[in-house]
Amino acid sequence: MKKFIMIVCACLIGSTAAITSGAALAKSSTQRGIASFYWKPQPTASGERFNPNALTAAHKYLPFGSRVKVTNRRNGRSVIVRINDRGPYIRGRIIDLSRRAAGVIGMRGSGIVPVTIKVLSR
Numbered sequence: 001m002k003k004f005i006m007i008v009c010a011c012l013i014g015s016t017a018a019i020t021s022g023a024a025l026a027k028s029s030t031q032r033g034i035a036s037f038y039w040k041p042q043p044t045a046s047g048e049r050f051n052p053n054a055l056t057a058a059h060k061y062l063p064f065g066s067r068v069k070v071t072n073r074r075n076g077r078s079v080i081v082r083i084n085d086r087g088p089y090i091r092g093r094i095i096d097l098s099r100r101a102a103g104v105i106g107m108r109g110s111g112i113v114p115v116t117i118k119v120l121s122r
Helices: 002-028 099-104
Strands: 030-038 056-058 067-072 078-085 093-098 112-121
Touching: 030 099, 067 093, 078 093, 078 099, 093 099, 093 112
Parallel strands: 030 093, 056 078
Antiparallel strands: 030 112, 056 093, 067 078, 067 112
8 A cells, every 4th residue: 555655646746747847838938958850650649640841849738839949959050840749758858840840950860959949829
């Protein structure tokens, strides 16, 4: 029983951290972390088909249709993308970009880069 209670508490603390980080982004409208990209056509959480040639991205909690400016902190290049999917689901990553958006900010060779995202509209 003690193990069960400890597991439930750990889950609650983890979910509170995710909610807090979402609230922090809502207040400040900027977030720093790691970006990755994906390229395989697939359905998105918003219901539209993923297009690797569009300027779109996946984010864990921003509303679909939000526009964000993503800046590669290594080279200063930026791109504006529309959120149309959920993810990424790998710890430390804050946004998954389409192949085209990744190319604009010069990250396709490395696969992941440190970025800053700024919410422009929701």
